[in-house]
Structure formats: C-alpha cells, structure tokens
Amino acid sequence: MRAFVLHGAKDLKLEQRPVPVAGPGEVLLKLRAAGICGSDVHYYTHGRCGNFVPTRPFILGHEFSGEVVQLGDRVNGLAVGQAVAVDPSRPCSRCKLCRSGRYNLCPQMVYFGSASVIPPSEGCFSDYVLVPAGNCAPLPDGFKYSWGALLEPLSVAAHAIHRSGGVAGKRVLITGGGTIGQMILKVALTYGASCVVVSDPMPHAREFALKSGAIGVLDPMADTMPAEATNWAPGGFDTAFEAAGAAVAANQAIQLAATGGTIVQVGTLEDGVALPMNRLLTKELQYVASWRFANVFQEVIQLVSSGRLNVEPLITRIYPFEKLNEAFIQASSGNGVLKVQISN
Ligand SMILES: [Zn+2]
Ligand SMILES: [Zn+2]
Known part of the structure; x- marks a missing residue:
C-alpha cells in the first residue's frame, strides 16, 4: 500500500508498505477521507510538534474515516463494507481517570500519528489503516466520508462547550x-x-x-x-x-x-x-x-446527521490522496484556510 512517511521538516515521502492484517479486536480500514490538523502542520513544518520530537520516521494524520475491509477475531457490531469514522484516542481504559470517564486525560494515551509516545504511533495517511474496533463509529446513511474526517476536531469544540x-x-x-x-x-x-x-x-x-x-x-x-x-x-x-x-x-x-x-x-x-x-x-x-475530548463523538455524529450542524463550509479544499504534499503546503499557508482534506 501507499503511505506518506514524514522523515523530517518538509520531508514527506510517498513509500510502499505492506498492507496490515487485522488482529483480534481490530479492523482494517480502507482510508476514504482524512483531514490535516494544526498539529500535523507543526510536524510537517518543523519536524516536531512542541515537545513531541519523533524518534523515527512515521505516518502523520489522526482525523479520518474509512470503509471496513477486514475484521479481526472477536469483532462484533461492524461489517465489511461499512463506513466508519475513527475516534483517534486510545487510552489505557484502566487508570482512575479512564474509569471516571475522563479518558482524554489518561497518562497512557496513545493518539494516532503522534510523537507523544516513543516510538511515534502511526497515523492515517496510508491506503489502509489498522484500528481497534472500539474506536470505529459507524456513519449513518448519507453521511459523507469528508464529514467523518471532521468529527475529531468537532469533538474538541463540543467538549469545550461542555466544559x-x-x-x-x-x-x-x-x-x-x-x-x-x-x-x-x-x-x-x-x-x-x-x-x-x-x-x-x-x-x-x-x-x-x-x-x-x-x-x-x-x-x-x-x-x-x-x-x-x-x-x-x-x-x-x-x-x-x-x-x-x-x-x-x-x-x-x-x-x-x-x-x-x-x-x-x-x-x-x-x-x-x-x-x-x-x-x-x-x-x-x-x-x-479543555483538553482534546471525551464522550462526545456520537453526539457530534448526531448533530451533523440531523442537519443541525452544517459542516460543509468548514472544508476549504479536498485533494486526491497522492497530492498530500500539496495539501500540506496549502494547510500551512494559513491563507484563508480552515480544513484541508485528502480523499482516497
Ligand atoms: Zn486534530
Ligand atoms: Zn487511562
């Protein structure tokens, strides 16, 4: 499969990687839409994001939606061909904060495409992405993949409102x-x-x-x-x-x-x-x-699918997958840009 790997500042290379295989509790998604976040722009521009310095080349991206193409063992409630958006937070689920519902504050949090951990976790800018089944939120009929890739930043906004x-x-x-x-x-x-x-x-x-x-x-x-x-x-x-x-x-x-x-x-x-x-x-x-988000992903899907929240104007431009470098250049220009996405 094709994967965009960040080797350093402004050094994003399109490489070939083997297609991953879904293990127990995992699903394999064909990437359909992905957004470029401010943190992705930081990694792209400076080769790092604040204190997070990647210890090896890695794949960026954590705002995405896709189509289920393979189910691992012990996966229920999802089917091949289904459209899902991904909640990119992978907390430990066991610590006090996780158990109290504030999993966004989990000290063991692993986010997709982030150098907050060593080695950095792989993100979504590849043809296929391996995702824990519990992180997949099925999208209602008529819900566009591009909207699905907006759910993560929208959740940040909804969490701030709740806070x-x-x-x-x-x-x-x-x-x-x-x-x-x-x-x-x-x-x-x-x-x-x-x-x-x-x-x-x-x-x-x-x-x-x-x-x-x-x-x-x-x-x-x-x-x-x-x-x-x-x-x-x-x-x-x-x-x-x-x-x-x-x-x-x-x-x-x-x-x-x-x-x-x-x-x-x-x-x-x-x-x-x-x-x-x-x-x-x-x-x-x-x-x-207000830090990241917790427990609002489904709520935001409802807001968008009910038509109460029109998110279409937030998408500045959608590039084809292979033009990710161009998409990053536009996203980092700051010139009248809100959300830049790729579609695949
Ligand atoms: Zn983001
Ligand atoms: Zn935890």
Missing part, C-alpha cells in the same frame, strides 16, 4: 477564529448561545465567522477593541473560549468576561504567559481548561 457548563442563552466570545474557533462558533450557535462574537486579527477569519452566524467580529489588535466588544455584550460576555493560544487573547478574554463568567482555555499557550490574575479573582471568574 463551559453549557452556552444556551449565553453571550459568548471566541478569541481565535482558526479551525477550532470556527467550530466552537458553529456548535455554540447550535446549542443555543444567544449571541457569539469572534475576535481574530485575520480579516478572512472574521469574514468567515460572520458568514457562519457570529453577531459581530473584533480585531484584537485594534485600540477600539474593548469598547467595541461592550457594544455586543454590555457588562461583558458570560462565556469566553480562548482558542487562539495567544497571550493577548487570554488577557482580553479575562478583561471582556462578565463578572462571575467563565473562560475556557482551548488553545495551547506558551509556558510563562502573564495573566491579570487579580482581575480573575475580583470578578470571580471560572478559568477552566
């Missing part, structure tokens, strides 16, 4: 209009936020947010930003999602949150960011974190 305690009737601020910020916008509106305002320095991100239903947009670099924000939410926002992973954005979220409000940190910040902790204290804000 906030819910957004129904709330005035919501989202700092950062990248892929996750835009997905939080869509999910927040679906879950009944009374209004959503998105802050991003890039005009195309603001434009996209307005098209998706944001009541207003803000430029975090403009001096007028705090004053403009109060037009949309006098007294401040009930809930703010910090999806930029930027110090400026985190500061503004604290500044613009209503007294007694909630801030959810979704974006990855540099260590040592200075925040106005006394504002946080005197406004009695709840500053909560």
Whole structure:
C-alpha cells in the first residue's frame, strides 16, 4: 500500500508498505477521507510538534474515516463494507481517570500519528489503516466520508462547550477564529448561545465567522477593541473560549468576561504567559481548561446527521490522496484556510 512517511521538516515521502492484517479486536480500514490538523502542520513544518520530537520516521494524520475491509477475531457490531469514522484516542481504559470517564486525560494515551509516545504511533495517511474496533463509529446513511474526517476536531469544540457548563442563552466570545474557533462558533450557535462574537486579527477569519452566524467580529489588535466588544455584550460576555493560544487573547478574554463568567482555555499557550490574575479573582471568574475530548463523538455524529450542524463550509479544499504534499503546503499557508482534506 501507499503511505506518506514524514522523515523530517518538509520531508514527506510517498513509500510502499505492506498492507496490515487485522488482529483480534481490530479492523482494517480502507482510508476514504482524512483531514490535516494544526498539529500535523507543526510536524510537517518543523519536524516536531512542541515537545513531541519523533524518534523515527512515521505516518502523520489522526482525523479520518474509512470503509471496513477486514475484521479481526472477536469483532462484533461492524461489517465489511461499512463506513466508519475513527475516534483517534486510545487510552489505557484502566487508570482512575479512564474509569471516571475522563479518558482524554489518561497518562497512557496513545493518539494516532503522534510523537507523544516513543516510538511515534502511526497515523492515517496510508491506503489502509489498522484500528481497534472500539474506536470505529459507524456513519449513518448519507453521511459523507469528508464529514467523518471532521468529527475529531468537532469533538474538541463540543467538549469545550461542555466544559463551559453549557452556552444556551449565553453571550459568548471566541478569541481565535482558526479551525477550532470556527467550530466552537458553529456548535455554540447550535446549542443555543444567544449571541457569539469572534475576535481574530485575520480579516478572512472574521469574514468567515460572520458568514457562519457570529453577531459581530473584533480585531484584537485594534485600540477600539474593548469598547467595541461592550457594544455586543454590555457588562461583558458570560462565556469566553480562548482558542487562539495567544497571550493577548487570554488577557482580553479575562478583561471582556462578565463578572462571575467563565473562560475556557482551548488553545495551547506558551509556558510563562502573564495573566491579570487579580482581575480573575475580583470578578470571580471560572478559568477552566479543555483538553482534546471525551464522550462526545456520537453526539457530534448526531448533530451533523440531523442537519443541525452544517459542516460543509468548514472544508476549504479536498485533494486526491497522492497530492498530500500539496495539501500540506496549502494547510500551512494559513491563507484563508480552515480544513484541508485528502480523499482516497
Ligand atoms: Zn486534530
Ligand atoms: Zn487511562
């Protein structure tokens, strides 16, 4: 089979690998659609992702859907020919966090296509992918493979909404209009936020947010930003999602949150960011974190299949499998790009 193997920064080679065989509890999928995540772009651009440095060449990719082509022993509830999306989290299932349902925090977590473990785990950018049966979520009829490959980042957005305690009737601020910020916008509106305002320095991100239903947009670099924000939410926002992973954005979220409000940190910040902790204290804000996701994959499938969440506009472009290098170049250009996918 064909597999794209990352050998180092900007060095993604199309190689031949043997087709894997499904063992007990596993299924073999023919890859149908896969998305490029921000973390994939980091590996592609820098050869590493933050502290995660691959110890050998590996296959990237963790946002994917496919068709079941082979079942291992002791696999129930799945059939050859079935369309599935894959939840890429493989926690230990035994530790205290796993048993309490917070498996996204499992210290033994293995994600697909990640150098968080040594050696790195293989990802999905290959013709066939071996997946534990329990990670496969069957897709309803009419559910496109490309939507299936969006379920992982959509789950990150839905988890962030749940971590906030819910957004129904709330005035919501989202700092950062990248892929996750835009997905939080869509999910927040679906879950009944009374209004959503998105802050991003890039005009195309603001434009996209307005098209998706944001009541207003803000430029975090403009001096007028705090004053403009109060037009949309006098007294401040009930809930703010910090999806930029930027110090400026985190500061503004604290500044613009209503007294007694909630801030959810979704974006990855540099260590040592200075925040106005006394504002946080005197406004009695709840500053909560949201890491990956847990227990929302099925819920997101429902949101999409019921038509309540239209995800089609989030897909910027779909490349054929063999053009993955071109897809990475577009995904890393940052130029008006939300989600870039490949189809196979
Ligand atoms: Zn991802
Ligand atoms: Zn665990």
